[in-house]
Amino acid sequence: MFESVGALLGSPWIYALVGLSVLLDVFLPVLPSGVLVITAATAAAAGSGAAVAGQVPHEVPDILVLVLSATTASVLGDLVAYRLAWRGGERLDRAISRSRRLTTAQERLGEALARGGGALVVLARFAPAGRSVVSLIAGAAHRRARDFLPWSALAGLSWTAYSVALGYFGAHWLGATWLATGVSVLALFGAGAGAAYVMRRPAA
8 A cells, every 4th residue: 555655655745744734624624634644644554564574664654753743733723723713803703693503602612611621622623624613713702822722732632643543553453455544534534423413412
């Protein structure tokens, strides 16, 4: 699989590509950042497997550097969206007030952060576009950065660790093939669907 993915996975540029994709998908949730993280982790597993077998592996991504780059990019993306929404002024406030779903989400996020229950921020990181909504709403509501950013960091680390684990262990269990990558991506999407379902449930 490694050869078919391309030379980029054997280059330090893979960290820049992953980081840029993760950073920007707070604004463009359609970017395949999760797929890139999983693919890079699968390539890392292929390299480690070759080393154990006594073969000389190609240059492959380092798991720790991959986790660090993706987590850092996730937090930076959240921070950029948060600051832009903070400065968005009345136009953004009016846009939120016109949407019942966004207004409800803003209220739930505010209550969660006020209680120190930022687990909602972590959950939203897995839901499609949830990261974008939470970051923008936290900024628009002028929530304190010290209330939001620690949860953003935990969310980014949780999402990255889960994605990397899917790619890495999926390759070890199913082999470093496109099947392993496909199954891992489906598991990531499944977690996102589950997170979205939980977030849509009315607060108790």
